[in-house]
Amino acid sequence: MALGVFSIEWVEASRPVFMMFWSTFVGGNILVGAMIIHVFLGMQSLYLRNTLQMSSYDVIQFASALLIMPLLIPHAWGIIGGVALLNYKPTFPLMLQLFWIDTPLEGLRQVLLVVVAWVHACIGLFTWLKLKVWWPRIAPFTYPLAVAIPVLALLGFAEGGNSALALLQAGTVLPIQPADPAVQLDGVTFSENFAFLTTVKWGMLYGYCILVAAVMIARFIRLRAIIGMVEIHYQNDDGTSKSIRTKAGASLLEIAIMNDIPHANLCRGRGRCGTCRVLVENSSGTISQPSDLEQATLTRLNCPSGVRLACQLKPKVGSIHIKPLMEPDVETKNLHDTTTGEEVLAQ
Ligand code: FES
Numbered sequence: 628m629a630l631g632v633f634s635i636e637w638v639e640a641s642r643p644v645f646m647m648f649w650s651t652f653v654g655g656n657i658l659v660g661a662m663i664i665h666v667f668l669g670m671q672s673l674y675l676r677n678t679l680q681m682s683s684y685d686v687i688q689f690a691s692a693l694l695i696m697p698l699l700i701p702h703a704w705g706i707i708g709g710v711a712l713l714n715y716k717p718t719f720p721l722m723l724q725l726f727w728i729d730t731p732l733e734g735l736r737q738v739l740l741v742v743v744a745w746v747h748a749c750i751g752l753f754t755w756l757k758l759k760v761w762w763p764r765i766a767p768f769t770y771p772l773a774v775a776i777p778v779l780a781l782l783g784f785a786e787g788g789n790s791a792l793a794l795l796q797a798g799t800v801l802p803i804q805p806a807d808p809a810v811q812l813d814g815v816t817f818s819e820n821f822a823f824l825t826t827v828k829w830g831m832l833y834g835y836c837i838l839v840a841a842v843m844i845a846r847f848i849r850l851r852a853i854i855g856m857v858e859i860h861y862q863n864d865d866g867t868s869k870s871i872r873t874k875a876g877a878s879l880l881e882i883a884i885m886n887d888i889p890h891a892n893l894c895r896g897r898g899r900c901g902t903c904r905v906l907v908e909n910s911s912g913t914i915s916q917p918s919d920l921e922q923a924t925l926t927r928l929n930c931p932s933g934v935r936l937a938c939q940l941k942p943k944v945g946s947i948h949i950k951p952l953m954e955p956d957v958e959t960k961n962l963h964d965t966t967t968g969e970e971v972l973a974q
Pocket of ligand 1: 891892893894895896897898899900901902903904924936937938939
């Protein structure tokens with residue numbers, strides 16, 4: 628779409644190149660599969676969250692994840708259904724005419740979709756890349772790109788809108804629907820097909836809202852079913868200590884966040900960075916074994932036995948004594964040896 632800054636013909640000429648893979652059977656299925664997996668993982672994450680208290684990054688990523696589907700469904704279904712039932716050819720000029728002349732609210736939705744999806748993707752990529760040793764070297768180039776790409780795309784969209792409006796003034800706008808909506812398309816009228824597409828679109832949107840509500844209710848029931856308290860005793864490096872008593876069920880990191888206790892968590896609880904690691908000094912109850920993800924991170928960091936990731940360990944009812952091993956304000960630059968570039972291992 629960024630090519631629209633130069634001309635709408637350029638955008639249209641580039642379409643076969645960009646769509647070459649995604650319009651194939653394999654490419655189409657990868658797109659749909661990725662979308663379904665993304666929704667499933669999002670719902671799973673929502674269900675398993677023990678607190679909705681989050682960092683501002685997580686709030687933005689969480690809200691954008693929830694918004695993507697309602698913004699994407701009308702676009703994706705409009706193209707699939709429009710091609711199959713209304714004989715549309717989804718060219719850029721047709722899309723621009725739809726967005727700028729026929730259904731401007733759809734144009735606004737499309738702009739929001741681009742912004743929301745881009746922000747969501749950037750936060751996810753940033754969370755992953757910032758842990759890499761080479762990230763500080765490429766970061767100065769990626770930040771401008773992260774801003775320039777969507778800005779250019781939106782400028783191209785706006786410029787394309789100018790072209791569409793110029794066509795309108797010149798009286799050369801293509802008809803979006805046949806002059807007679809009763810015209811037959813494979814035995815069904817245009818109006819009937821259009822009404823069917825609209826019904827299915829709203830069905831998908833309502834279905835998505837019901838799914839989110841059902842997951843929220845299931846999460847509420849899950850949290851209500853947890854009974855029992857856990858006492859956590861923090862022993863800090865400087866000799867100070869602190870104890871809190873809270874409901875069991877959440878991870879040590881979630882408990883720290885809920886109780887405003889600063890705790891390092893550079894990957895924001897994804898079990899990858901290891902900065903949330905703690906030494907479990909003793910516990911009155913059994914402690915679950917590390918998951919494969921947690922074990923992989925502990926092994927990578929050469930952690931001695933007794934060390935666990937606070938974002939993964941959910942203490943059971945009883946008491947647990949822990950010692951956080953990283954400063955709460957640890958930064959990504961502290962994760963690697965400045966001379967060798969090697970990851971700093973656990974002591
Ligand atoms: S917050 Fe990164 S591993 Fe726990």
